[in-house]
Amino acid sequence: MDSRTAPQPTSEGYRILADAALRDYLGKLPAVAARLGGAAESWSISEVGDGNLNLVFIIRGPGGGIAVKQALPYVRLVGESWPLPLSRAHYEHLALTRQAQLAQDLVPAVIHHDPALALTAMELLEPHVIMRKGLVAGTTYPRFVDDITTFMARTLFLSSDLAVPAAEKKEAIAAFAGNHALCKITEDLIFTDPYRIAEQNRWTRPYLDATAASFREDFDLHVAISRLKLKFMSCPEALIHGDLHTGSIMVTEGDTRVIDPEFAFYGPMGFDVGAVIANLLMAYFASDGHARARGERHAFEAWVLQTVEDVWTQFARKFLDLWRSEARGDVYPATLFEGTAGAARLESERQAYMDRLFQDTIGFAAAKTIRRILGLAHNIDFELIEEPKRRAISEARSLHLARTMMLDAPSFTSISAVTRAAQALRDWQPDFSQ
Amino acid sequence: MDSRTAPQPTSEGYRILADAALRDYLGKLPAVAARLGGAAESWSISEVGDGNLNLVFIIRGPGGGIAVKQALPYVRLVGESWPLPLSRAHYEHLALTRQAQLAQDLVPAVIHHDPALALTAMELLEPHVIMRKGLVAGTTYPRFVDDITTFMARTLFLSSDLAVPAAEKKEAIAAFAGNHALCKITEDLIFTDPYRIAEQNRWTRPYLDATAASFREDFDLHVAISRLKLKFMSCPEALIHGDLHTGSIMVTEGDTRVIDPEFAFYGPMGFDVGAVIANLLMAYFASDGHARARGERHAFEAWVLQTVEDVWTQFARKFLDLWRSEARGDVYPATLFEGTAGAARLESERQAYMDRLFQDTIGFAAAKTIRRILGLAHNIDFELIEEPKRRAISEARSLHLARTMMLDAPSFTSISAVTRAAQALRDWQPDFSQ
Numbered sequence: 001m002d003s004r005t006a007p008q009p010t011s012e013g014y015r016i017l018a019d020a021a022l023r024d025y026l027g028k029l030p031a032v033a034a035r036l037g038g039a040a041e042s043w044s045i046s047e048v049g050d051g052n053l054n055l056v057f058i059i060r061g062p063g064g065g066i067a068v069k070q071a072l073p074y075v076r077l078v079g080e081s082w083p084l085p086l087s088r089a090h091y092e093h094l095a096l097t098r099q100a101q102l103a104q105d106l107v108p109a110v111i112h113h114d115p116a117l118a119l120t121a122m123e124l125l126e127p128h129v130i131m132r133k134g135l136v137a138g139t140t141y142p143r144f145v146d147d148i149t150t151f152m153a154r155t156l157f158l159s160s161d162l163a164v165p166a167a168e169k170k171e172a173i174a175a176f177a178g179n180h181a182l183c184k185i186t187e188d189l190i191f192t193d194p195y196r197i198a199e200q201n202r203w204t205r206p207y208l209d210a211t212a213a214s215f216r217e218d219f220d221l222h223v224a225i226s227r228l229k230l231k232f233m234s235c236p237e238a239l240i241h242g243d244l245h246t247g248s249i250m251v252t253e254g255d256t257r258v259i260d261p262e263f264a265f266y267g268p269m270g271f272d273v274g275a276v277i278a279n280l281l282m283a284y285f286a287s288d289g290h291a292r293a294r295g296e297r298h299a300f301e302a303w304v305l306q307t308v309e310d311v312w313t314q315f316a317r318k319f320l321d322l323w324r325s326e327a328r329g330d331v332y333p334a335t336l337f338e339g340t341a342g343a344a345r346l347e348s349e350r351q352a353y354m355d356r357l358f359q360d361t362i363g364f365a366a367a368k369t370i371r372r373i374l375g376l377a378h379n380i381d382f383e384l385i386e387e388p389k390r391r392a393i394s395e396a397r398s399l400h401l402a403r404t405m406m407l408d409a410p411s412f413t414s415i416s417a418v419t420r421a422a423q424a425l426r427d428w429q430p431d432f433s434q
Numbered sequence: 435m436d437s438r439t440a441p442q443p444t445s446e447g448y449r450i451l452a453d454a455a456l457r458d459y460l461g462k463l464p465a466v467a468a469r470l471g472g473a474a475e476s477w478s479i480s481e482v483g484d485g486n487l488n489l490v491f492i493i494r495g496p497g498g499g500i501a502v503k504q505a506l507p508y509v510r511l512v513g514e515s516w517p518l519p520l521s522r523a524h525y526e527h528l529a530l531t532r533q534a535q536l537a538q539d540l541v542p543a544v545i546h547h548d549p550a551l552a553l554t555a556m557e558l559l560e561p562h563v564i565m566r567k568g569l570v571a572g573t574t575y576p577r578f579v580d581d582i583t584t585f586m587a588r589t590l591f592l593s594s595d596l597a598v599p600a601a602e603k604k605e606a607i608a609a610f611a612g613n614h615a616l617c618k619i620t621e622d623l624i625f626t627d628p629y630r631i632a633e634q635n636r637w638t639r640p641y642l643d644a645t646a647a648s649f650r651e652d653f654d655l656h657v658a659i660s661r662l663k664l665k666f667m668s669c670p671e672a673l674i675h676g677d678l679h680t681g682s683i684m685v686t687e688g689d690t691r692v693i694d695p696e697f698a699f700y701g702p703m704g705f706d707v708g709a710v711i712a713n714l715l716m717a718y719f720a721s722d723g724h725a726r727a728r729g730e731r732h733a734f735e736a737w738v739l740q741t742v743e744d745v746w747t748q749f750a751r752k753f754l755d756l757w758r759s760e761a762r763g764d765v766y767p768a769t770l771f772e773g774t775a776g777a778a779r780l781e782s783e784r785q786a787y788m789d790r791l792f793q794d795t796i797g798f799a800a801a802k803t804i805r806r807i808l809g810l811a812h813n814i815d816f817e818l819i820e821e822p823k824r825r826a827i828s829e830a831r832s833l834h835l836a837r838t839m840m841l842d843a844p845s846f847t848s849i850s851a852v853t854r855a856a857q858a859l860r861d862w863q864p865d866f867s868q
Contacts, residue, residue, distance in 0.1 A: 223779060226783070
């Protein structure tokens, strides 16, 4: 399947399913009926979509529950004035299917997919919560590092040129090429708008006015974000999730699932790894804003910083392990690195590859941070800090680190350099008088 | 159109056209008949294919001539044991059509294309010769620099993210994704085989035995060629010709045409620019081997080196001019670089972009050189030097420079550093006793 077989925005047979129609539709699906049990009339249906784009329903029956996601032909957050192709449901399903092959048990199981309706029914994740909500509450997740690094190492490595023969990789890139409307959202909202005057931008006024202005006037920053944008647009290294923030991760103490891959396409790996690291760093800087008493969240904050380090370290270790054992791609062929000396040289090249990926990760993490503070889409880490000045202080610390990361990524020679820099900004008091 | 609409290897309706059948087929095409004039029976048909892959016919009538190229379902040079998809004719036609839109008059005009027969009829280029033959003969071409740099600047810039909106670019990448069998030839023959024991490799024995062995044993070189291979496989920067050596260029004193774009796909720009520069450098090093008297070809050699410099310099100038006037892509948006200071910063970033492209060019030029001396496909620049030792001396000089370029591209900070290094090797006497 490729972009040309995906349903089009005006796809025939599409209709938005209201409660009765949804019940009727689902009642006719044996796989759904089997999971929910009982009669369709007895099922409870509630719309819970708190995302920006789609309708999301939870349906429960005597035997269990499912989640149903239906794409709307526009951005839900904005309305019909911002159309968005239904084909994103196709790409989300394609990505979910592929991720399930590569990192089973770390994505929700798909029960049913209807291309014409742009609708997917999945297992209901219970008692999972959106990780971002847990982080705001100061909850730590002991399985998270191991799971998310397995997810990233496996989905990224195993879809890359290191693991996949060139022909198959080219076809896979083509299969996601049609998802460009979703890529365009990223290109605009992450890589462009926060650095210029754009109607949709917002930030914590008046405290961050001067900072926002300085981001709009810093041409070195504009060059840096443009280089990252070019990399995002023209480096199809692997099948990336494309929106891997803590709002796309559902967790319990013992389970982790990555959801919502509708932004998936072949792009630079650092964009996914950077997203995870950026959102952890934002949780770190926001934490102080949620503390009711001084020092109350110190243990949580220490866990977050340790998690930032572990995410990179374990991701890199797992990625390298896969490279050593599952390098079935056409690059770095074994015949060019034979013998002990060849193996040693290849191993040092693997480290150099990870160093380059780390630099990308630093840059993309910075981009993901800046857009959440100066752009359209903000996150509850900061938004739930009610007192504006207190929120602005957390945001300013986060922005300060992000700016350095984007302008001078090479100065971060290891992940601990990042966490040290974060820690050094923990109690920094920005001067809002300027 | 994309890979899935391209004809498949076992395409229905395909047959190899023998003389009578070809005459019959062409006679029914009004566009062909109009160009050739007279009755089909009066046309002369001769097979002239001296390439490695296809059948090529020249057909002449009282009114004019055409060239007809038909793909075979295998590599002509090797035979049916090396199958190659007919779809390459589709991609060649797609590329020719696109190149004609971008750089009109620098490619042959297409008169007729038959996807099922994998056949294309084009204008007959007369009195053009294959540029490589002219270079062997010591001929200089005054129009060449201006034409080839226009071709490269326009086809590369105008198909890149700098000129094309992201959605269109992604669809264009997908449209060429199916040409992977031709990419695979490059991946194997250029980026892999010359650096390992491969049955098809050959070199001028016994003189280059030790050099060939040293290339197979140099792991730094293997890392360098592998990085270039990864770039070739995963950096779809622009629609590249993919085989832009002097055998793919037809010239007269006043005209230049680029032919045979069947290797076209979205790849790194430096691969095309590097191909032109590498083949000029090989012509330079081969020149001494064709001299019947000492110094006879000095003026030609000076022209070649000047041409190497001018190719890069004028290409870069034209590419930058296009960037300043036709940047309709989504990267480096104008709104991020407003005012005098913004314009200046963007201009310095353009220079930095060209510096990175120059580094790619140096590396790919080295790769294109090495494969012609140690790999399967050699070229007449060297092959027509009959005396093996004399040939080996030219080849060794060329290899010496190529190796330095690949291992230490950053030491070449300008194109004149390349020509100076070439000149310094002009009279170097390799020691074949080792």
